[in-house]
Amino acid sequence: MPRTLPELIREGPASWTRMAARITDALARDRPATAAMNADAVRWHAPILKPAKNIICLGLNYSSHAKESAQARGREVKIPDFRSSSPSRRRA
Numbered sequence: 001m002p003r004t005l006p007e008l009i010r011e012g013p014a015s016w017t018r019m020a021a022r023i024t025d026a027l028a029r030d031r032p033a034t035a036a037m038n039a040d041a042v043r044w045h046a047p048i049l050k051p052a053k054n055i056i057c058l059g060l061n062y063s064s065h066a067k068e069s070a071q072a073r074g075r076e077v078k079i080p081d082f083r084s085s086s087p088s089r090r091r092a
Contacts, residue, residue: 002015005048006052063079066078067079
């Protein structure tokens with residue numbers, strides 16, 4: 001069983017299927033009350049600390065939403081350019 005998300009990703013679809021089945025099985029069982037965590041007590045961090053490639057997530061309606069939001073505020077529409085260099089070429 002992989003210990004990190006990058007390990008799981010590298011192992012590929014067969015491992016993803018096994019992990020999904022384990023999670024589904026675990027969720028189907030009754031959890032003890034002590035299994036619940038208060039979100040304020042959790043130390044949140046990025047699931048992949050040093051990605052091998054850039055990770056950019058955008059909604060399908062990002063552009064139209066940005067235009068709509070800018071127009072509602074009476075501002076100029078500025079859509080950022082999402083082209084970027086690879087992580088290894090960026091400065092720390």
